[in-house]
Amino acid sequence: QVQLVESGGGLVQPGGSLRLSCAASGFTFSNYWMYWVRQAPGKGLEWVSAISTGGGNTYYAGSVKGRFTSSRDNAKNTLYLQMNSLKPEDAALDYCVRDRGDNYSNTFDYWGQGTQVTVSS
Numbered sequence: 001q002v003q004l005v006e007s008g009g010g011l012v013q014p015g016g017s018l019r020l021s022c023a024a025s026g027f028t029f030s031n032y033w034m035y036w037v038r039q040a041p042g043k044g045l046e047w048v049s050a051i052s053t054g055g056g057n058t059y060y061a062g063s064v065k066g067r068f069t070s071s072r073d074n075a076k077n078t079l080y081l082q083m084n085s086l087k088p089e090d091a092a093l094d095y096c097v098r099d100r101g102d103n104y105s106n107t108f109d110y111w112g113q114g115t116q117v118t119v120s121s
Contacts, residue, residue, distance in 0.1 A: 002026040002110045004096045009115030016086050020115055022079040022096030030054070030074040033099040035108065036081050038092035038117075048094070049081065050106065064090075083117070091119045 008020040020036070036048040049070040050059045058070050069082040079096055093114040100109040 002098065004098065004110055004112035006094065006096050006112045006115035009094065009117045011118045011120065012086055013121050014086060014088060014119055016119070017082070017084045018086065018117060020081040020083065020094055020096075020117075022081075022112055024077045024079065024096075024098075027098075029072075029077040031102050033104045034070075034072060034079045035097040035099070035106075036070060036079075036094060037097050037108075037111075038094045039114075040089070040092040046092070047106075050104075051079070052104070086117075086119045088119050090117060092117055 003025045005023045008018060012018050030053055033050060033052055035050045037045055038048050039045050048061050048064055051070045051072055055072045060068060067085045071080045093116050095114045096112040097108045098110040099105055100107040
């Protein structure tokens with residue numbers, strides 16, 4: 001069955017960096033666009049980034065553009081999110097998410113359990 005398992009979250013000071021990982025299994029990872037979506041405490045879901053099947057195209061929310069970088073290693077079935085210059089408002093539960101189709105649709109069918117990012121001094 002499809003599984004998405006995030007890791008790499010934690011506590012970091014403002015201005016610091018974290019690298020999130022998402023290990024995928026149960027499907028042909030290289031066939032799917034992948035996304036990061038986050039939810040801050042008491043707020044709704046926020047789309048963060050998208051990456052194409054081969055990794056050559058990436059898209060970001062305005063709130064993270066220039067600070068976050070999404071990448072993937074299809075040989076390792078792993079998605080990454082490098083987060084730099086973290087701000088307190090980046091604190092959230094970050095989810096790895098799969099596109100519903102085998103092409104870009106920006107709709108989602110499988111979600112990981114999430115990894116918590118806390119930004120605080």
